Amino acid sequence: MHILIIGAAGMVGRKLTSALVRAGRIGGKEITRLTLADVVLPEAIPFSGEVKTKVADLSVPGEAVSMIARRPDLIFHLAAIVSGEAEADFDKGYRINLDGTRYLLEAIRQEGLKSPYKPRVVFTSSIAVFGAPFPEAIGDEFFNTPLTSYGTQKAIGELLLNDYSRRGFLDGVGIRLPTIVIRPGRPNAAASGFFSNILREPLVGQEAVLPVSKDVRHWFASPRAAVGFLTHAAELDTEKLGWRRTISAPGLSATVGEEIEALRRVAGDKAVALIREVPDPRIISMVAGWPRNFDTRRAAALGFRAEKTFDEIIRIHIEDELGGKLG
Amino acid sequence: MHILIIGAAGMVGRKLTSALVRAGRIGGKEITRLTLADVVLPEAIPFSGEVKTKVADLSVPGEAVSMIARRPDLIFHLAAIVSGEAEADFDKGYRINLDGTRYLLEAIRQEGLKSPYKPRVVFTSSIAVFGAPFPEAIGDEFFNTPLTSYGTQKAIGELLLNDYSRRGFLDGVGIRLPTIVIRPGRPNAAASGFFSNILREPLVGQEAVLPVSKDVRHWFASPRAAVGFLTHAAELDTEKLGWRRTISAPGLSATVGEEIEALRRVAGDKAVALIREVPDPRIISMVAGWPRNFDTRRAAALGFRAEKTFDEIIRIHIEDELGGKLG
Numbered sequence: 001m002h003i004l005i006i007g008a009a010g011m012v013g014r015k016l017t018s019a020l021v022r023a024g025r026i027g028g029k030e031i032t033r034l035t036l037a038d039v040v041l042p043e044a045i046p047f048s049g050e051v052k053t054k055v056a057d058l059s060v061p062g063e064a065v066s067m068i069a070r071r072p073d074l075i076f077h078l079a080a081i082v083s084g085e086a087e088a089d090f091d092k093g094y095r096i097n098l099d100g101t102r103y104l105l106e107a108i109r110q111e112g113l114k115s116p117y118k119p120r121v122v123f124t125s126s127i128a129v130f131g132a133p134f135p136e137a138i139g140d141e142f143f144n145t146p147l148t149s150y151g152t153q154k155a156i157g158e159l160l161l162n163d164y165s166r167r168g169f170l171d172g173v174g175i176r177l178p179t180i181v182i183r184p185g186r187p188n189a190a191a192s193g194f195f196s197n198i199l200r201e202p203l204v205g206q207e208a209v210l211p212v213s214k215d216v217r218h219w220f221a222s223p224r225a226a227v228g229f230l231t232h233a234a235e236l237d238t239e240k241l242g243w244r245r246t247i248s249a250p251g252l253s254a255t256v257g258e259e260i261e262a263l264r265r266v267a268g269d270k271a272v273a274l275i276r277e278v279p280d281p282r283i284i285s286m287v288a289g290w291p292r293n294f295d296t297r298r299a300a301a302l303g304f305r306a307e308k309t310f311d312e313i314i315r316i317h318i319e320d321e322l323g324g325k326l327g
Numbered sequence: 328m329h330i331l332i333i334g335a336a337g338m339v340g341r342k343l344t345s346a347l348v349r350a351g352r353i354g355g356k357e358i359t360r361l362t363l364a365d366v367v368l369p370e371a372i373p374f375s376g377e378v379k380t381k382v383a384d385l386s387v388p389g390e391a392v393s394m395i396a397r398r399p400d401l402i403f404h405l406a407a408i409v410s411g412e413a414e415a416d417f418d419k420g421y422r423i424n425l426d427g428t429r430y431l432l433e434a435i436r437q438e439g440l441k442s443p444y445k446p447r448v449v450f451t452s453s454i455a456v457f458g459a460p461f462p463e464a465i466g467d468e469f470f471n472t473p474l475t476s477y478g479t480q481k482a483i484g485e486l487l488l489n490d491y492s493r494r495g496f497l498d499g500v501g502i503r504l505p506t507i508v509i510r511p512g513r514p515n516a517a518a519s520g521f522f523s524n525i526l527r528e529p530l531v532g533q534e535a536v537l538p539v540s541k542d543v544r545h546w547f548a549s550p551r552a553a554v555g556f557l558t559h560a561a562e563l564d565t566e567k568l569g570w571r572r573t574i575s576a577p578g579l580s581a582t583v584g585e586e587i588e589a590l591r592r593v594a595g596d597k598a599v600a601l602i603r604e605v606p607d608p609r610i611i612s613m614v615a616g617w618p619r620n621f622d623t624r625r626a627a628a629l630g631f632r633a634e635k636t637f638d639e640i641i642r643i644h645i646e647d648e649l650g651g652k653l654g
Contacts, residue, residue, distance in 0.1 A: 090494065131570065141469060141470050142468060142470060143468050143469060143470045143471065144470065144471065144486070145489070145570065145571050146486070146489075146490070147493070147570060149490050149494070152486050152487070152489065152490040155486050156483050156486055156487075159471070159473070159479050159482050159483055159486075160479070160483075162472070162473075162479065163473070163476050163479040166474070167417065167476070243458065243472065243474060244472050
């Protein structure tokens with residue numbers, strides 16, 4: 001089994017690569033070859049099979065064709081310009097998130113026109129395909145009304161994935177990821193970064209800024225759960241999906257206040273005391289348009305699993321990023 | 328006011344052109360210039376203002392730019408490869424229905440980068456953005472899961488129209504048209520053609536074939552109503568739409584049996600006797616996936632109006648196509 005990961009250098013891509021290497025198999029088949037592609041060179045990883053790393057920009061015509069020429073059996077398409085950047089640079093967002101995705105799907109179709117080829121394609125979509133106003137819990141049949149260009153591009157990717165699957169060119173599964181917490185690494189500029197920052201920094205004795213009120217509710221899963229969604233999507237019997245190939249992944253609906261109380265239980269008052277409340281009107285107004293909760297019974301029926309408490313999410317971070325113990 | 332109609336040579340385009348010329352004004356402003364574009368030369372129409380007809384294929388790069396260079400204030404984008412053809416010719420469907428629409432929106436954006444320009448764009452979408460299974464009446468927040476490439480391309484057009492509107496590049500309104508009955512002209516190859524054929528042909532003493540059962544329920548509006556949706560969309564206060572720029576138009580939910588009973592009331596038993604039932608398994612199976620009914624309370628609140636009975640739909644055909652009288 002040859003696996004191609006596009007966007008392999010990102011946080012989810014690296015964790016997915018590690019998980020695949022650790023497992024050595026997926027869907028009952030041995031993984032013999034890994035191709036790791038991204039716009040920056042992905043780190044090579046020790047592996048019993050063949051590993052190729054590759055610098056490639058999916059939005060450059062021809063790059064997708066060359067990635068597909070070796071006919072990977074399973075393709076994870078994680079590459080994207082994130083929300084803030086796609087909003088700031090309209091052309092770049094459409095070029096990478098829409099044209100790039102279309103080039104990939106089209107390269108697969110063209111390869112299949114030469115001789116039969118129908119890989120599984122796992123595509124990461126986002127809850128950004130939804131836009132306020134929405135019900136308190138967004139159900140599996142709620143419509144896509146994105147309020148960002150990024151969300152628009154992801155929603156279009158879902159539609160293309162579905163049509164290319166229906167036409168028999170590939171076997172696609174889209175997963176709408178919740179906001180991933182706790183993101184490892186340094187605080188980043190993403191508007192949603194504070195959800196991670198206010199846990200990750202205090203856990204190692206650093207201050208963090210909370211720019212919104214504690215009653216803000218949002219939708220979360222751990223990096224470990226995200227990797228689980230992707231590998232499960234790769235193994236899923238897609239007959240069960242019909243021509244509705246994208247699934248809102250399960251997650252945890254929690255308020256910032258609940259997040260902080262979990263931090264208190266795991267790391268005590270001294271950790272919580274490191275959170276400084278500095279309201280930021282720009283972030284407050286953005287967050288007001290974000291989903292708060294989902295009813296993901298479809299994902300549950302298909303066997304997708306996420307964390308049920310923030311304590312669990314914090315413990316996963318301590319295990320996976322802090323060597324299993326607190327400073 | 329300069330109006331550009333793309334797809335002006337089609338049935339809806341011709342009727343829209345006539346209606347605009349008859350009214351002479353739209354949204355309280357005088358129409359001074361009409362540009363009629365299509366892949367075949369639209370018929371020129373007597374008009375007090377300036378009329379330009381133009382053969383143009385929107386999917387050829389540069390064509391949209393040249394259409395937009397004269398900065399029309401109002402653009403009707405009706406051009407599309409229809410469902411059957413987009414399914415038969417995958418590349419052509421994407422080239423015209425997706426790339427063509429994107430070229431148009433992008434040409435408008437680029438024109439606006441030179442100096443402020445923000446036209447109203449009325450885009451015809453379709454109930455083909457919905458795919459079974461769905462509820463008996465599809466509500467305004469039901470998701471898009473098209474079962475054709477055409478429906479996929481229309482759903483993508485809706486998303487793009489929305490994003491380009493949200494970003495301030497244009498002022499878009501999308502209208503999902505019901506199946507238009509009674510289509511004038513000869514029977515065509517569209518799978519949905521029989522809904523028109525079984526009325527239009529008997530009304531002039533010709534036989535028509537009914538390929539499905541009489542209890543098939545579907546969603547209809549007259550050509551006159553369709554033109555009304557488009558002109559209303561052109562005049563609408565788009566503030567009321569927020570960033571949900573596409574609307575399922577109102578229509579009439581009726582069974583084929585109800586359609587036939589209306590024919591009987593208007594044209595008698597001898598007309599009904601001209602309908603031959605010849606079940607066609609291919610059409611029966613396609614129709615099974617089509618929407619049956621909508622709950623279009625949003626369109627109603629916005630002032631869109633359609634027929635309430637099939638008698639009315641038949642009477643409109645007699646008035647508009649048969650000179651007001653039968654045989």
